[in-house]
Amino acid sequence: MLYTSIKNDKIKNIKKLNTKKYRDEFNEFLIEGEHLVLEAYKKGYLKELILLEETDFKLDVATIYVTKEVLKYISDLDNPPKIIGICKKIESKPIGNRVLMLDDVQDPGNLGTIIRSSVAFNIDTIILSKGCVDIYNSKVLRATQGMLFNINIIESDLLQVIKNLKEKSYKIYATKVNGGKSLKNVEKSEKFAIIMGNEGNGVKNEILDMSDEYIYIDMNPSCESLNVGIATSIILYELDK
Amino acid sequence: MLYTSIKNDKIKNIKKLNTKKYRDEFNEFLIEGEHLVLEAYKKGYLKELILLEETDFKLDVATIYVTKEVLKYISDLDNPPKIIGICKKIESKPIGNRVLMLDDVQDPGNLGTIIRSSVAFNIDTIILSKGCVDIYNSKVLRATQGMLFNINIIESDLLQVIKNLKEKSYKIYATKVNGGKSLKNVEKSEKFAIIMGNEGNGVKNEILDMSDEYIYIDMNPSCESLNVGIATSIILYELDK
Numbered sequence: 001m002l003y004t005s006i007k008n009d010k011i012k013n014i015k016k017l018n019t020k021k022y023r024d025e026f027n028e029f030l031i032e033g034e035h036l037v038l039e040a041y042k043k044g045y046l047k048e049l050i051l052l053e054e055t056d057f058k059l060d061v062a063t064i065y066v067t068k069e070v071l072k073y074i075s076d077l078d079n080p081p082k083i084i085g086i087c088k089k090i091e092s093k094p095i096g097n098r099v100l101m102l103d104d105v106q107d108p109g110n111l112g113t114i115i116r117s118s119v120a121f122n123i124d125t126i127i128l129s130k131g132c133v134d135i136y137n138s139k140v141l142r143a144t145q146g147m148l149f150n151i152n153i154i155e156s157d158l159l160q161v162i163k164n165l166k167e168k169s170y171k172i173y174a175t176k177v178n179g180g181k182s183l184k185n186v187e188k189s190e191k192f193a194i195i196m197g198n199e200g201n202g203v204k205n206e207i208l209d210m211s212d213e214y215i216y217i218d219m220n221p222s223c224e225s226l227n228v229g230i231a232t233s234i235i236l237y238e239l240d241k
Numbered sequence: 242m243l244y245t246s247i248k249n250d251k252i253k254n255i256k257k258l259n260t261k262k263y264r265d266e267f268n269e270f271l272i273e274g275e276h277l278v279l280e281a282y283k284k285g286y287l288k289e290l291i292l293l294e295e296t297d298f299k300l301d302v303a304t305i306y307v308t309k310e311v312l313k314y315i316s317d318l319d320n321p322p323k324i325i326g327i328c329k330k331i332e333s334k335p336i337g338n339r340v341l342m343l344d345d346v347q348d349p350g351n352l353g354t355i356i357r358s359s360v361a362f363n364i365d366t367i368i369l370s371k372g373c374v375d376i377y378n379s380k381v382l383r384a385t386q387g388m389l390f391n392i393n394i395i396e397s398d399l400l401q402v403i404k405n406l407k408e409k410s411y412k413i414y415a416t417k418v419n420g421g422k423s424l425k426n427v428e429k430s431e432k433f434a435i436i437m438g439n440e441g442n443g444v445k446n447e448i449l450d451m452s453d454e455y456i457y458i459d460m461n462p463s464c465e466s467l468n469v470g471i472a473t474s475i476i477l478y479e480l481d482k
Contacts, residue, residue: 109350113468120460120467143468150463184482217478219361222391226361226474227354227384233471234478237458241425 002053002065006073011066014050014086018076020134027089029136032077037085039146045087050074052082076138089136092154096124099170099193100236101158103203104131110199110229111135112143117229119147121236126153127161131198158195162210165193172211174203175231177224180214183238194239196232243294243306247314252307255291255327256315261375268330270377273318278326280387286328291315293323317379330377333395337365340411340434341477342399344444345372351440351470352376353384358470360388362477367394368402372439399436403451406434413452415444416472418465421455424479435480437473 003011016022017030028047031040034057040046041059049063052071071080100123105111111133118126133140135153162172171189175196195211197203208214217226217234226234244252257263258271269288272281275298281287282300290304293312312321341364346352352374359367374381376394403413412430416437436452438444449455458467458475467475 113471116464117467117471120458120464122461145465147464217361218481220363223357223361223388224386226358227470229468230354230358230471230474233467234475237475237478240459 003070004067006070011070015074023136029087031085031087031141033081034083036146037083039149040085040087043149046085047088048086050084055082057083093152097191098123099125101127101193101195102132103129104198106133107199108133108137108139109143112140113229114232115144116147117233117236119150121240128155129158158207173213173215174208174211176214180216183215183217186215199228244311245308247311252311259317264377270328272326272382274322275324277387278324280390281326281328284390287326288329289327291325296323298324334393338432339364340366342368342434342436343373344370345439347374348440349374349378349380350384353381354470355473356385357388358474358477360391362481369396370399399448414454414456415449415452417455421457424456424458427456440469
């Protein structure tokens, strides 16, 4: 079926998925471009395919065609790709042994690359505080390169989760610029959680207080800090060695 | 002096610094926000300060005041900061012993974080191919967090530079997904250059062919690759240990 009008109710509802409110209400989200659509399809999250009319692309899911005008209306990008997908939201699974916690990470690019690096370095669960940017935000999704379909992601209250994990003998690491252990010397633990903080403010004090060990990354003193996506990835790389 | 009109010639010339063409012509660039302005000032690159009228901020350079409307006109941001600076472009110095080469890195955020990480991990010279995004692009500058004032940056033809460095016994590393040495096992060299490639295409083949050693970062096979800013930073971290 070809949709030609942006006033069509179905099209209007698809467009709404660009806002968190409606993603939460419909329990769905949009992904743009062939690569992300294929990743979603492989993992069974793709519900429906939206193609620019005459695009030669087939997957075994419900498919609609739209005009260029409709595609531009739906898309969050200045140059919409010919292929867009509607996905069902990913269901959370129980917490694994290798955990990353993010305390109010707000930049979509940072969250996306952190998800991508987490898959690369064998983190099995990411726990997001309520103050983190929505993982279904289109910029986050693009930066993940589809890797969010390969990892368990949970939104929760970090303090409560840390309490539970400590009872289960997880080692809790947090980053702190002053007064910690150099990442190079950190002893690895079979069950662990690493807490990384907000771009400007770092990890909240009440959360820092609950950590077992503070770690820092050695660096030249003329550089005050690293980008949070970079710092997280270096720590995950080192703990995965 | 207070400037109230966006039609003023001086204001129009400042605005032009948002485009590469005029940055090259005037040999100047704009930086926005107190943090970047202070970094530029400390290193002697700040030529002139542009302040929102009534802003209480003083540095020992020429200073003009502007209205909110003029500030919004000059700024590249949706929410302009009260403090903007005009800087002279940074002069390149001779190539040091610890070199990073970037082959057509095009995302401003990536280039900016790579510059920041390079300072953190003691790279002394970054060499950019002509196809890289302009380092004076406002998004690059923001992502550097001012660190571009702490490192030597050169734009040049990479093939030519590699030839010269090889004659001077630099070890040339490049990243390659298949058929290289794991980063963990790379032997460090006193004089080296690491080549990192474009976001989509990696390092060009003709440049790869000139490398002494290919390196890869061990990762979970479900993740094809890392973001180039992340991969670069992990390599620099490891080589700095």
